[in-house]
Amino acid sequence: MWALSTYEGGTAYHHGDLRRSLIAAAQELLRSGGAEAVTLREAARLAGVSHNAPYRHFASRDALLAALAAEGFRALRRTLDEAGNRAEGPERLAALGRAYLRFADADRATFRLMFGGVVEKAAHPDLAEASGAAFGALRNVVAERDTSGGAEREALRAWALVHGLAHLVADRQIDAARAEACLS
Amino acid sequence: MWALSTYEGGTAYHHGDLRRSLIAAAQELLRSGGAEAVTLREAARLAGVSHNAPYRHFASRDALLAALAAEGFRALRRTLDEAGNRAEGPERLAALGRAYLRFADADRATFRLMFGGVVEKAAHPDLAEASGAAFGALRNVVAERDTSGGAEREALRAWALVHGLAHLVADRQIDAARAEACLS
DNA sequence: GGGGCATGTGGGCATTGTCAACATACGAGG
DNA sequence: CCTCGTATGTTGACAATGCCCACATGCCCC
Structure with missing residues (x-):
């Protein structure tokens, strides 16, 4: 053949x-x-x-898409872990942010599948777990930076900022360099 | 019948x-x-x-989706304009943010269609125009708040923060109330 | 070595997007 | 008022797809 x-x-x-x-x-x-x-x-x-x-x-096309999304979350988690291990102290959060943005920029389609709502996380336990693990990695580092009373809020703000930048990058509203310049 | x-x-x-x-x-x-x-x-x-x-x-299913997305951008722009008219001074940006979040929360499917990358803005001029107008309304108010040298960066940060929160709300990662509490 | 079960095949059906040919009605110009 | 062109809607068709069924194949365990 x-x-x-x-x-x-x-x-x-x-x-x-x-x-x-x-x-x-x-x-x-x-x-x-x-x-x-x-x-x-x-x-x-x-x-x-x-x-x-x-x-x-x-079991269905949806299950295949869910597998792709789960694979994406696992890759994102690996990327975040590596970035977290290479940096220390206050630099760490920015390093995670950069890794997050680069992931979104390098594989826009997968990123959009992961966060586009096409696949329902609730219906695919494997996906939910992979997604939770990736978010956990991010949340841990975010929370470690700020241990004051407003940690919760600051963590959410940091997460949302990075996530929003990643979406803007994935949608080509801004380019990756400009997004990275936004990380404190 | x-x-x-x-x-x-x-x-x-x-x-x-x-x-x-x-x-x-x-x-x-x-x-x-x-x-x-x-x-x-x-x-x-x-x-x-x-x-x-x-x-x-x-002309195609894609054109219908583009029309829906454009309609969404026009509705978003109206919402933002109204919110901007009702508030003054430093409160104005936060009001826009809240309106943005409420829009995403009230019509998650449309929000995701608008930003999910399913329709290519480049292929539908009407969509591109509506999208640009909505972003313009947001950008103007964002830029007006901070006229110092770093205005550009701060504007982008504010935009990304709100946009990220909106996505998290649309994906049901956090609820709308928690997101609103994040706006400074 | 034989049989059970996971894995892959082939055919089929309903649904969808899209194209082509045809039908109908509204409105402008005589 | 009538007529004809054009915008609008209809019918029929085709290929692709998701998914279901019955059947084929071959690996592994007894």
Whole structure:
């Protein structure tokens, strides 16, 4: 067969790790055409399987999107953790902010899927957990900076500021450099 | 015919103001089921016309979504203008912020359509204009507060803070009251 | 080595976006 | 008043998609 896809693998009939291949294919669709372009049948085509094979791994298209979003939250968490480990003291929060912004800028489609409300977190426990973990990482560092009485409010403000900047970047309302300059 | 829809009107064949009816129907679909639920055929059904009638008013499903988003930006601008007129001096910015948050909270689906990247502003001039006007209203008031050298940066910060809070509210990460408490 | 079960296949159905051809009515100009 | 052009709406069709069903295949455990 000409043009064997990179997402194929394993034997002819049993794929080997179709779930991962489908996610990889779907990520490519997501990044190149947005959430609308993520199609079970197209992902199956890219993975070199029949149009119904994905249903052995994802209950529905929504479940596939949820998996993509969860993957995004896990990646975001890794990014935040790394940034947090490389900085110390008062620099730490700004480092997290920069990491957050760079994540949004580097993978706008995934960021929008994560926060666009297309997938309902309540319906996908895996997603909810990944999302909670990522937010936890951010909240911890935010709260550690300010231990006074108004910590709660300040933490929320910092979070909202970064989140808003990230959305503006993802929507191309401002560019990433200008957004980074806004972090105190 | 039983169950005449509120979106119908005019004579039997020629509807009268189908464009407006379609937008109203689509808004209902948007609010009750999100952007995914906005369907040309369902909107046509609600308006009591054939499945192809909408094409006389919208070139594509995307054009209909763009019209909904533009309508949203116009409503946001009206809301911001009213809020700005009712307040004076330093209170003015906070009033705009509250209006912004309430808009996002009251019509989460429309807010997400406006900022979710589902419709490409570049492809719909009407949308781009409405969006620009709404942002202009916000930016003017933001910039008026701080006329020092760092006005640009402070304006962007204020905008991002409100925008981030609005997204968090729309995604139900925090509730509207907590968000409003964050506005200085 | 045989059977159970996870995994993949093929066909089918309803829904949708979009195109093309046709039908109808409103309004301007005679 | 009539007629004809054009805006508006209708019917029919096609491909793509999500999802369901019955069936095929092959890996693993007994």
